[in-house]
Amino acid sequence: MRKAFNEELLKIAKTDPRVFMILADIGYGEIEPFANAFPDRFINCGVAEQNMTGVACGVAMEGNIAITYSIANFPTLRCFEQIRNDVCYHNANVKIVIIGGGLAYGPLGISHHSTEDLAVMRALPNMVCLSPCDIPEAREAVKAMMAYNGPVYYRCGYKGEKDIHEKSVSFRIGGSAEVKGGRDLTVLFTGTVGINAKEAVLEAAREGIDCRLVSMYSIKPIDKEAILRAATETGKIITVEEHNLYGGLGGAVAEVLCDANVSCKFKRMALPDVNVSKIGSQEWLRDQYGLGVKDILAEIRRMAGK
């Protein structure tokens, strides 16, 4: 997905002279085509994420589109106040891109995991939060992000993701994408962990449970209509995200349901509120922390009463 992101960005930068990349010494093997093509619109600020974000804000305030880009939690948590006070308060056209949302950099450890990003980023006024699930969605998300005037948080995957969508994706900020229709219950997911949700939903279908599966690629604004439709039409919602249990997709969906006074059976599946200290690949860690295919399938069966 990282490669797809950089390819789409480069295409846009070739036609839009306002696009700048502001880095903090991360991006080896991916950012070179941009750096070589547009040396005057590229800067490596060194290992200095606060400065990276401030510089991006200054560049954007001069009428440009500035991309900050780094691993997992580096461009968000280290420089959160710059994002809040500089980027969001001034509504600057800065795009904050992380590579490796969730546990993508699994064995590198917690310092390289991004598992509370959706909670903190969606709490910022003016911030749009996008979380694509596969490469086709990621490509569309880049186009939507760049066409939008204002701060955007882009939670990119890493590499080797399987496609979840089997047909072309229609992407809009504030939208969602149905992967599979269904009447018995709805699984709403965000990000690349959706592949596990998809496998669980397909297995459930073989067992006679007809699940709707929806990619909630826009965490803020969120597709309220899709959530309320799922509640009223299927009566049961499971949310799946590679993020702390608090404040991410599950929280956002619960807020929509409560505000609309719509009740349905509801279960959040997310990382438990613990420090992820086990060592292993993303796939292995998903299994360890309750986001494996079997975990999601078990929850589908339980909620469906089977």
Add this chain to the structure above:
Amino acid sequence: MNQDCAELAKRTRLNCLRMVYRGKSGHIGSMLSVADILAVLYSGILHADPANPDAPDRDRLIFSKGHGGAALFATLAEKGFFPEEYLDTYYQDNGKLSGHISHHLPGVEFSTGSLGHGLPVACGMAMAAKQAGKTHRIFCITSDGDCNEGSTWEAIMLAGQHKWDNLTMIVDYNRLQALGRSQDIIDLEPLDRKLRDFNWEVVTVDGHDYAALERAFSSLPLEKGKPSCIICRTVKGKGVKLFENDYRWHYGGITEEIYDNAKKELEEGI
């Protein structure tokens, strides 16, 4: 010019005193410290037009020591960027002017308040101006406390690295900060040498000497191919003996008696 600057700075100081007194707020020491620097900048140095505050070719001024923002508000009001009546609403319910500098006012480029934010943004503006081949200049006013922040030094290193000579950092260097003397907290000395080591050109001036300030500001860039730093040696609380060189007036509130005495002292002149 000196007389004009003195008059502008005097009015700024009196306005700040009144704003802080009415608002029951703090930071008077920081405001009085920077008043003369602002007076010189807005008396012919900065290309800034009150009738067209967003002109694309304006010089950008980022006021990174946002807690002293009332001094910039007062200066801008005096120069006609917005009505002087706005000053009466400083720190008031439904007011126009917040306790820290706000970009919602004409002539204010950027909101600050948390230290260490100004210089990185100024760097971004400097980079964008260079890339676009524009000739306007970018100024950033910092302070002792602002130079404690790691992000300020991240920006200092980057600006020197990239030789942004359209960028000027002005340090309101009064050697006091919130809880005491800078030399007892984070001793920045020798600040000029530290900046030169990061490829800046530096001059040190008396931050209350209008002629010296004007000479320094008229010599920019100090060296072609390097960002410039003007270290302004200032007195925190300048103009009111009670406030001068006493860190307690970083936060200290002003009673009616203090207000009356300070106002009299400022009106009679420094």
